[in-house]
Amino acid sequence: MTDTDVFHIGGDLPVRRIGYGAMRLSGAPGERSGMTAPVWRAPSDRAESIALLRGAVERGVNFFDTADAYSLGESEELLAEALRPYRDEVVIATKAGVLRPSPGEWITHGHPAYLRQQAELSLRRLGTDRIDLFQLHRVDPEYPLADQIGALKRLRDEGKIRHIGLSEVTVAELAEAERTAPIVSVQNLYNLSDRVHDPVVDHTAAHGIAFIPYFPVTTGDLTPHLTALAAELGATPSQLALAWLLHRAPNTVPIPGTSSPAHLAENAAALRLSLTEDQFKRIG
Incomplete structure (x- = not known):
């Protein structure tokens, strides 16, 4: 493992730069794919899911991301059970700020008291x-951002959380949040086919803030092009997509999620795939 394989979130949490996103570990295996998966119940194959998470640690993954909205909190319980033997070796991130009144609804809710309750x-x-x-899972326009971040700052001051992060924010929102408390990470949708948040990547890289891309292996229309280049490098298109993110900026920590042990191994191995500047540009 080299220095470029690790990013120190908040300056004091060293994580390997390919983590694991737990959103996909929910319901039955056939319900987990795509961005419209319900993420409503705990995984039906619980024992296999626990084995997968422990296998991730054995492959060197030490950063795990979840949320209170994933399976109504059962995702957090699953990670707690699976990672208990490794608790001193791993970093677990979670989120709050989204209501789940039904399987198809994700409703932003950032009332400060609600955020504190969910943290508890x-x-x-x-x-x-x-x-x-x-x-903060999403910024809620119904409440001042200073109040939402203020609730998290109070939790940090009480010692209940170590660091504060944001999800799906712009550079302007990040700057506004930082007026209330230090922000150590931003988790946004970002991949080869969706680069709307290029300015956020650049800003966070310049300021030492972790950028955590979710849905990182989505490649869209670039798949045929990636397949050819991946064959040259002895890699897979998914590995190439992850390697592109790692090369894009030194602060990126992609969190691919999967319930397949084979895909988990493939994703983790992408950390060993280095790109030259020419290869990076050829990808797109």
Whole structure:
């Protein structure tokens, strides 16, 4: 493992730069694919899911991302059970700020008291006294951002969370949030086929803030092009998509999610795939 394989979130949480996103570990295996998966119930194959998460640690993954909205908190409970033997070796991030009144609804809700309540529930489900990284799942326009971040700052001051992160924000929103408390990470949708947040990647890289791309292996129309280049490098298109993100900026920490042990191994191995500047540009 080299220095470029690790990013220190908040300056004091060293994580390998390919993590694991737990959103896909829900319901039955056939319900997990795509961006419209319900993420409503705990995985029906719980034992296999626990084995997968422990296998991730054995492959060197030490950063795991979840949210209170994933399976109504059961995702946090699953990670707590699976990672308990490794708790001192891993970093767990969670999020709050989205309501789930039904399988098809994701409703932003950032009332400060609600955020504090959800943090308390996350602490119980994760079985910890302090959450490593607690992220505002979405900015709620109904409440001042200073109040939403203020609630998280109070939790940090109380020692209940270690660091504060944001999800799906612009550079302007990040700058506004930082007027209230230090922000150590931004988790946005970003991949080869969706680069709307290029300015956020550049800004966070310049300021030492972790950028955590979710849905990182989506390649869209670039798949045929990637397949040819991947064959040259002895890699897969998914590995190439992850390698592109790692090369894009030194602060990127992609969190691919999967319930397949084979895909998990493939994703983790992408950390060993280095691109030259020419190869990076050829990808797109």
